[in-house]
Amino acid sequence: MSQKIDPKAQRAAFERIVREYSEQLYWTVRRIVLNHEDANDVVQNVLMKAWTRLDSFHEDSKMSTWLYRIALNESIDFMRKQKKQQFSADDPSAITIAQQLMADEYFDGTEMEALLHEAIAQLPDVQRTVFNLRYFNELKYSEISEMLHTSEGSLKASYHIAVKKITEYLKQRD
């Protein structure tokens, strides 16, 4: 059986973890879910889950890898729930993701950058996640492999396909 840990010490240690990792977790989540309020909700859920599952962290992976894994799962779950609630793509009154971003007070990009994020948002959830981690986070395939429990070969293929799809989408919108 595990040794008893002083609850105050455990809480203090967790607070240090939150201070160290919350910002990088936030930006990873934000690039996936796009909206600040949604990213805030997801990150708070991620850190709550990390706290309740602290016993399951076995130190066979880095703390950052463990946290990222929770964050990516939560982000993917969020996107799946969001898709069920979204209006049909055929709805003529629906505004595009690029238009939503340009209207968002917490988006500071150009129309081109908004269009890139719209193209990324068209990808299947896991492919979108892989693209973001490789392109924006500039993570190595070995690091992404540990987070997503997917082989490096599959990740390279996924990224390659994602780049092609984004390029095609942007050409069509040009």
Added chain:
Amino acid sequence: MMDEEQILIETFGKRNCFKVPDGYFEQLTDSVMAKLPQQPQQQARTVVMRPWYYAAACTLLALVMGGAYYFHQQSSADMVAEGSYYEEVADYAMIDNMDIYACITDEQ
């Protein structure tokens, strides 16, 4: 590096174009810590019995089962013994089964 990837990087870059409200990250930690339950939930743990606990449990079980078997045998033996007693009596009294039956039913 793929040509298409290079084109994306040259055209769009990798700039972080998202913003957060002022002071968001400064208050994020405090906000999270305020919502945490007092202690992490303890996951259900598998209790691993020490070897000698396990041996003692097996021994006790064996004793109980052995005892149950022994007493079962004893009661069977008693029933057999009782039956053979009546036979001895019947032999000694030189009475046959019909007489014993008649005695029991009180028809004589």
